Amino acid sequence: MKVSVIIKALNEERNIVRAIESALAAVAVVGSGEVILADSMSTDRTVDLASAYPVRIVQLANPNDRCCGVGAEIGYRIASGDYLYILDADMELDGDFLKAAILALDFDPTLGGVGGLVEEMNIQNAEFRGRAAQASPHMRIGEVDRLNMGGLYRKSAIDKLGYLTNRNLHAFEEFELAVRLRADGYHLIRLDMPAVRHYGHTDDSFLLLGKRWRSKYAWGIGELVRESIGKKYLSRVLFEVKLYRQAALVLGWWCVLVVLSFMVLMGDMNWAAPIFILLVPIVAMSLKRRSVSDGVYVVAFLCVFTAGLIAGAFSGRKGSPCGDLNVKVMK
Numbered sequence: 001m002k003v004s005v006i007i008k009a010l011n012e013e014r015n016i017v018r019a020i021e022s023a024l025a026a027v028a029v030v031g032s033g034e035v036i037l038a039d040s041m042s043t044d045r046t047v048d049l050a051s052a053y054p055v056r057i058v059q060l061a062n063p064n065d066r067c068c069g070v071g072a073e074i075g076y077r078i079a080s081g082d083y084l085y086i087l088d089a090d091m092e093l094d095g096d097f098l099k100a101a102i103l104a105l106d107f108d109p110t111l112g113g114v115g116g117l118v119e120e121m122n123i124q125n126a127e128f129r130g131r132a133a134q135a136s137p138h139m140r141i142g143e144v145d146r147l148n149m150g151g152l153y154r155k156s157a158i159d160k161l162g163y164l165t166n167r168n169l170h171a172f173e174e175f176e177l178a179v180r181l182r183a184d185g186y187h188l189i190r191l192d193m194p195a196v197r198h199y200g201h202t203d204d205s206f207l208l209l210g211k212r213w214r215s216k217y218a219w220g221i222g223e224l225v226r227e228s229i230g231k232k233y234l235s236r237v238l239f240e241v242k243l244y245r246q247a248a249l250v251l252g253w254w255c256v257l258v259v260l261s262f263m264v265l266m267g268d269m270n271w272a273a274p275i276f277i278l279l280v281p282i283v284a285m286s287l288k289r290r291s292v293s294d295g296v297y298v299v300a301f302l303c304v305f306t307a308g309l310i311a312g313a314f315s316g317r318k319g320s321p322c323g324d325l326n327v328k329v330m331k
Helices: 016-030 046-050 068-076 095-107 126-133 155-161 173-183 205-214 217-228 234-240 242-265 272-289 292-313
Strands: 003-009 033-039 056-060 083-088 091-093 111-120 142-144 152-154 187-198 327-329
Touching: 003 016, 003 068, 003 095, 016 033, 016 046, 016 083, 016 091, 016 095, 033 046, 033 068, 046 056, 056 068, 068 083, 068 173, 083 091, 083 095, 083 155, 091 095, 095 111, 095 152, 095 187, 111 173, 152 155, 155 173, 173 187, 173 217, 173 234, 205 217, 205 292, 217 234, 217 242, 217 292, 242 272, 242 292, 272 292
Parallel strands: 003 033, 003 083, 033 056, 111 187
Antiparallel strands: 056 327, 083 152, 091 187, 111 152, 142 187
């Protein structure tokens, strides 16, 4: 079998039919493959809707195991394809891309994974508006250090590593996969052609940020450091994830605010200085984004993820990434 498309899902009844139909059509273009729904115990109609299609379904058996890193992993453990595509349930896969990516992997045995262009379909909130506007280095054409937003991977390379995505990560699972592949001698590329359409969250910016914290998605930045300690790629992780440098600045900003506030309380100065320091990043981000609300959001986002760095780094692990997972193969 040439390819396995692994669709990660949790309560995606609004999107799952579109994702499955696009994956089946893409596999048909390739001529040989399977579609796997990797479900994290959805409580809506996601699994019922998927059951009407010729797809394999595997589901977590314990809701405490839910996280971004576990979805693709449970799909990988039953996958039969030579190549694996990780597809979020709110995405739509392009068959022509899949065919081109397979040709690239067939041609170059040192190629560990291939991505393509991502079209953001919903940019109502500040997070996805920022993603669409920024030209992140890893989203550019050519050699890249990660395949965020999905990619096609060489299964034999993953088998050598022992696992596809890390069950201990609530975010950054695709970057952690990429850094392990690169440390093992593989490289990654992004082709100049559409790969997926992404129908992301439509929640209000700050409501989505609250969800990022409650779901522990914001903890992923700290969990990534914890999972990389003692590994040969730790320095790459710290250097290549921009959010660590931003978090260091936020921590410094917090420290200055605490010191100045303490001085105010001790009667050594008035509140003008700490208020000024508080407003500087907000004003700077508002000017950069040309929007006060987006500026406030960016600062709030960085504060939440800096707190997540601390919480995630000191949080408990679920177990070895290669360890047993409690799952049900439903179809």
